[in-house]
Amino acid sequence: MNPHVGVDLGGTSLRAAVIDTDTGAIHAVRRTATDAGHGELELLTRMAALVDAVIVDSGLTRREINGVGVGIPGLVDLDRGVVLLLPNVPGDWPAIAFQHELQQCVGLPVCLLNDVRCITLAEWTFGAGRGVDTLACYAVGTGIGGGVIVNGRLHLGISGSAGELGHHIVEPNGLPCKCGGRGCLEMYAAGPAIRAQGVTAVVRGWPTRIAALAAGDLNRVTTELVLQAAREGDPYARAIFEQAGVYLGLAIANTLLTISPRKVVIGGGVAAAGDLLLDPVRRTLRERVFLMPADRVEIALAELGPDAGIVGAALWSLAQSGVGLL
Amino acid sequence: MNPHVGVDLGGTSLRAAVIDTDTGAIHAVRRTATDAGHGELELLTRMAALVDAVIVDSGLTRREINGVGVGIPGLVDLDRGVVLLLPNVPGDWPAIAFQHELQQCVGLPVCLLNDVRCITLAEWTFGAGRGVDTLACYAVGTGIGGGVIVNGRLHLGISGSAGELGHHIVEPNGLPCKCGGRGCLEMYAAGPAIRAQGVTAVVRGWPTRIAALAAGDLNRVTTELVLQAAREGDPYARAIFEQAGVYLGLAIANTLLTISPRKVVIGGGVAAAGDLLLDPVRRTLRERVFLMPADRVEIALAELGPDAGIVGAALWSLAQSGVGLL
16 A cells, blocks of 8 residues: 545545555545635645545554645646646635645645646546556546646646647637637537537527526526436537537547547546537547547546546655656 | 668658768768659669668668668558558559568668658757757648657657647638648648648739749749748738748647647748748747746757758667667
8 A cells, every 4th residue: 555645626626535546545535615715825724634634534644644646726837836827716826835835734745736637647547548658638627627648657748737638729710718818629618618508509599408407597507407408319409519529529639640649538527428529529530630540549438537636646646756657 | 880771752852871870970862853653663672772872872881781761751550661641752652561672672670750750850869859858840841740759759659640740620620631631730831831822812913022923923833932022021922921820830839738848840841931930830829828838838940951851760760779769
């Protein structure tokens, strides 16, 4: 057993566990609301308390824990251990010396990594990407994150910035994106894009099942509700997932032409759509990619579910401890 | 000295040399017309004769040559040593067991690699990409080829297919591409795209310098002529390079977000445009990339010129000989 604590900072919930990094087994898990309204210090304090609590729950002593990894839903400057951007966590976040501060609080080595890079590590080590030397991973949820394994290593690039696959430009003159750019994949295939299209279909007065399921209340149109309508066979809802899948396929095409992975793993809430999303992805790759053997790239759903983030954060801590897999 | 023969099969010329792979020095170089009209066997025979000739020229014996690397302007299946596609070499090319056949002819170990992957190796080892751990290379000419170095290795992917950066989809519903796809970068930024836009400007009757330089003959409008007009300040010609640079920038943006290279090297005939092409590339990256530090990625012109292909082919032979740099 090689225990590390994995922490996953999400927009709504903060999750931590003691992970046996040899097996991926989760030995103690706790969850609390992120509730970041009181700022950085309060969040750090609660994060440290959560780490303490899961160590106690695990029955291990602090000395038996080899480190703490934290998955951050935003931009992390790995060189400095600083969080640069937290787009989906409410509150005003200056550049935060997160690594240093949390290390002071918990008294254990702390390392940070973008949350979807953590998920990539976890799916590669214990999930859908096992045994693959080159892998691309997408997490399609409120935003779209990514990560890449190249030649048997998590590829980090400049200060950990490689793998931002959700911000591939898929429309040259496309929609403004929260990142400051335009035409990013995230604007066409993430949850809010699907929800926005669902709302639009109702507003236009199209005879879609979405309207009935929402009982005419636009506020009740969610990504999940559009998915339910699609599953019930509504052609408007199906077309929304179809379009999201085509855009996801266009972005994956560019990733395939760049790193030629053996496998592409797709997770996150929107991936619950399964083949409603993956069929148009696969068709787009068949129809649009000719200069690499796209038929030899497996497109698969993620396997580890919502715990992938904490498992991957612990694997990152393992890798940083110098005895690890990287 | 570690001599390997490098061969570069081009659409119009076939080039070979003995390269000292320790230093990149070119010890004997010969060039002949590709003249592939008589088919595969005749081409292989002439290629073997060229290899023999440069070995004689170099003053070395055949036993002192450690191998032969061949750069192929098309799709190579590295697992089988077979050329799958030669889009820019006239003639009808079935899948050719090039590696095996040429090895029989020359009696030395032969290995194949896509020509721009060869250029990437050469620029990384002796040219503009020296000392960089992660690098993307574009050759913008009649087509657009590419190659990627990731974490200090030429990244090959499935059967050598990684790095086809010229076929990134930059327009989702774009122009048909020779590869079979649509909207590929090559259709917007390679030489023929620039030439086509130059011809169009003349046909539309715009008051462009291109018309005067071509003396009204559309057949005389070449990429070089459009470049000359742009250099003389013609706004129509400048807009053509501007647009090509913006599209190149959009494709590079996606490469940056995927592998986060330290440097992007741009070569090929169209790169002769220099800042007329690179300024819009750099501006596009500044304006469109926010989730990785694009300002820390150097965009540079290739340094090795037309010999990069033979030098890189020799480096590939070195790498395959098992004592090399990969």
